[in-house]
Amino acid sequence: MELPSFIKGFEEAIERPAGTTDADLPLDQIGEWDSVSVVAFIAFADLTYNAAVSADDIEKCATVRDLFETARRRAG
Amino acid sequence: MLENSRCDVPPTISTSVISGLSYYLPSREVSLAELSREQPDWDVQRIAAKTGISSRHIAAETETAGDLAVAAAEKFFSTRPGARASIDYVILCTQSPDYFLPTTACTIQHRLGLSTRCGAIDVNQGCSGFVVGLGLAKGLIETGQAGSVLLLTAETYSKYIHPDDRSTRTIFGDGAAATLIEAVGGGAPGIAVPAYATDGSGAADLIVEGGAFRERAIVQAGGTAPSPHLHMNGQAVMAFTLREVPRIVEAALSRANTGSAEIDLFVMHQANAFMLETLRKKMAIEPERYWNDIASIGNTVSSTIPIALRQAVDAGRIRAGSKLLLAGFGVGLSSAAVVVEWSPAFTA
Structure with a gap:
């Protein structure tokens, strides 16, 4: 599980333009990051990494890198 | 033999099958355009692209889940009029019942003109309720308690939903279905163990x-x-x-x-x-x-x-x-x- 491919998939999942996301970008500065996108992210993490990420997990994340670390921790 | 036992209940173990099915949707349909006019801040097109839902039916102010269930059942009986007299158990699955008590299914037995020797229960279950209802019907049939079970599913979640709640309002619609589950000879294919x-x-x-x-x-x-x-x-x-x-x-x-x-x-x-x-x-x-x-x-x-x-x-x-x-x-x-x-x- 590599960070660049994670970010690419993350951008696709939340329908954000490709190549516009830095790993340390705060989630609250991402316009596309809303309740619909959170659901899309849970699906992405599950299908791509077999990572069962919970709503509570995501609430503790502040940046894209935090999401990556969480998905890596939860990957089966 | 007990006075209220029914002669049409098969005496031996039967298979349970779905032998008929109708559904009813309230006439009022709320489109994306209507929702967008009412909630201009919602990106309804983006939400619909995800949910796959472009419109939904909403019960009238005075229309209850019991009403929807009766409408679905009457639609079913219009194509299978002979089935009405044979029903010996009615199960209503709903989380928006007409009353705390009595059991809404009891009022439906009367409204549909089903036999007074008919069993009736409400089941408070949601999205898993149809399969749960099939399991209950199978149990009733295959233990010889009933031969013909009318499973009604009906909801008016719209009455619970806040008009400004984007996450639920864009998904849920009202509706009802009537499914007839009947006994056939043992060994025939049908409803397996859930x-x-x-x-x-x-x-x-x-x-x-x-x-x-x-x-x-x-x-x-x-x-x-x-x-x-x-x-x-x-x-x-x-x-x-x-x-x-x-x-x-x-x-x-x-x-x-x-x-x-x-x-x-x-x-x-x-x-x-x-x-x-x-x-x-x-x-x-x-x-x-x-x-x-x-x-x-x-x-x-x-x-x-x-x-x-x-x-x-x-x-x-x-x-x-x-x-x-x-x-x-x-x-x-x-x-x-x-x-x-x-x-x-x-x-x-």
Whole structure:
């Protein structure tokens, strides 16, 4: 599980333009990051990494890198 | 012999089959355009692209779940008038009943003119309710308690939904279905043994907290009265679904001594298109063996599966002998799945 491919998939999942996301970008500065996108992210993490990420997990994340670390921790 | 025992209940172990099915949707249809006019801040096109829902039917102010159930049943009897007299048990699955008491199913027995020797219960279950109802009907039939069970599923979730709640209002629609489950000779294909799962730790993820007696207890203890509106934690429900549904599907396949490759059509609870598509990919099911269509109906809770079954029959996707996997999941949190071999006794 590599960070660049994670970010690419993350951008696709939340329908954000490709190549516009830095790993340390705060989630609250991402316009596309809303309740619909959170659901899309849970699906992405599950299908791509077999990572069962919970709503509570995501609430503790502040940046894209935090999401990556969480998905890596939860990957089966 | 007891006075109220019925001579038409088979004396030996039977198979339970779905022999008829109709559904009813309220006449009022709320389109994306109408929702957009009322809620200009919502990006309804983006939401619809995810949910796959472009419109939904909403019950009238004075129209209850009992009314919808009766309408679905009358629609069914209009095509099968002879079935009315044979029904000896009616099950109503709803979470928006007409009354706390009496049992809404009892009032429906009278409204439909069913036999007074008919059993009647309400089942408070949501998106897993149709499969749960099939399991109850199977139990009644195969233990000789009933020969002909009318399973009604009906919801008016719209009455619980706050008009400004984007997450629920764009998904749920009102509707009802009437399904006849009958006994046929033992050994015939039909409804297999269902599998069930429950995780009440997620109860708060889909809940109407106010309106019943927990509210009184909270207020008497000095707390704030809980909301009378439907609350859904969509992220938690998604995580639950991806975790539990593949397991319950496997359990149902195992109980039916069959495998995924033997299933002709998977008919899951039609929650929303994105969730269904994610589940399909996770379970590696080909699109042609998977039903995903609620565009003009929305999520009608316990009625999505029977509505989908009826649509699939009408579209020629289900025929006598088709092997189906049905799975419901959601409020509770709960899930249930069952294999059904479509009976030649089914009359459209």
